[in-house]
Amino acid sequence: MIWAVAILFLIITIVLLSGKGGFLIAGYNTASEAEKRKYDEKKLCRVMGGGMGIITIALLALAYFGNEPPKWLLFVLPVIIAATVVAMLILCNTACKIKNVNAADSEASAVENKRSRHVVTVTVIVVLAVCLGVGVMLFTGQIKTTVDQNQITIDGSYWPDDTVALDSIKSVSYSESLDVGRRTNGLGSAKLAEGHFQNSLYGDYVLYIYTKCDSYIVLDTSNGVVVLNAETKQETEDLYRLIENAVGQK
Numbered sequence: 001m002i003w004a005v006a007i008l009f010l011i012i013t014i015v016l017l018s019g020k021g022g023f024l025i026a027g028y029n030t031a032s033e034a035e036k037r038k039y040d041e042k043k044l045c046r047v048m049g050g051g052m053g054i055i056t057i058a059l060l061a062l063a064y065f066g067n068e069p070p071k072w073l074l075f076v077l078p079v080i081i082a083a084t085v086v087a088m089l090i091l092c093n094t095a096c097k098i099k100n101v102n103a104a105d106s107e108a109s110a111v112e113n114k115r116s117r118h119v120v121t122v123t124v125i126v127v128l129a130v131c132l133g134v135g136v137m138l139f140t141g142q143i144k145t146t147v148d149q150n151q152i153t154i155d156g157s158y159w160p161d162d163t164v165a166l167d168s169i170k171s172v173s174y175s176e177s178l179d180v181g182r183r184t185n186g187l188g189s190a191k192l193a194e195g196h197f198q199n200s201l202y203g204d205y206v207l208y209i210y211t212k213c214d215s216y217i218v219l220d221t222s223n224g225v226v227v228l229n230a231e232t233k234q235e236t237e238d239l240y241r242l243i244e245n246a247v248g249q250k
Contacts, residue, residue, distance in 0.1 A: 006059040013056050016049025037098070044096040051088035055081055062138070063188075074139075074190055138189045143208050145228060145239060147246050152219075154208045154228060159187045159194040162206060164219055164226055169247050171220045174240045178216045178227065180207060202227075217243060 015021035019042035023029045028036065028044065058080050062073060141157030152164040179199050186195015190211065197207045205225035209216065215236035219226040230236040 003063045006056055006063050009052055009056040009059060013049050013052040016045045016052060018049075019045050021045055021049075039096050040098055044092060047088060047091045047096055051084045054084045137187075139191055141189065141192045142231070143192065143194070143210065143228070145208075145230070147239075147242050149246075152243060152246075154226075156194045156208050157192065158189075159192075162208065162226070164221055164223075166247055168221045168223060169219050170222065172240070172244050172247055173218045173220075174237070175216045175218055176214055176233075178214075180209075180227075219243070 012021070012024060015024065022036075022041050022045055025044065025048055028039065028041075058077050062077060065073065137158055143157070144155040146153045146155070149166075151166055154162045154164070156162075179201070180193060181197050181199025183193070184196045184198050184204065186193070186197065186207070188194075188211075192209070193211050194208050195206070196204060198204050202225040205227060208226075208228040210229060210231045213229050213231060213233060213236060215233040216227050216229050217236065217240045219228070228239075230239050
């Protein structure tokens with residue numbers, strides 16, 4: 001997920017840095033022609049592109065570290081994003097404005113002038129909202145595992161749920177050591193790792209874990225391996241016993 005967002009931001013950054021892509025800037029793309037003439041569009045695009053570039057680099061750094069980002073990065077990242085947004089807001093409302101406008105434009109209505117002052121503000125708010133959304137996904141979420149008479153249901157935030165039929169489980173084991181390998185299709189954040197992963201031990205397998213918990217339940221099923229845990233070691237041990245008893249009764 002982080003890689004996908006970072007790549008999308010990178011594409012937008014390249015377009016904006018070329019001095020084009022004004023249609024991508026929320027607020028500016030819906031402004032009237034009179035409002036747009038008050039801004040240097042190329043400069044506006046490049047300022048927005050520069051800010052997006054900094055945010056993109058920060059996201060790429062986070063994606064590079066995968067499921068175990070250094071703690072300093074988790075503290076620095078929000079500061080970088082906030083400082084970048086503030087800088088974008090200031091530059092867009094100062095350096096990107098055209099100082100000399102013709103008489104016709106200067107006689108624009110009061111409503112139009114008010115909208116003009118808020119064009120870039122709206123843009124920055126949209127960017128900030130996107131970054132905030134990414135931040136929420138990075139540091140929040142939960143995995144809820146429910147065991148009933150026939151199946152195990154794994155309900156993970158920000159990723160599709162999964163179910164494992166009890167009669168498909170060939171063995172259940174508990175481990176305190178796991179190399180998760182690489183993510184092939186899933187979500188990795190500072191709190192959760194979910195989806196399809198691949199390592200040398202299990203090959204392609206399904207993973208639903210809290211990254212800060214080093215206890216794991218391994219389900220060897222007829223459909224492949226599923227690895228999961230709970231938020232703490234004690235909760236994981238309790239869940240393991242619950243699953244083991246449920247499988248033993250089948």
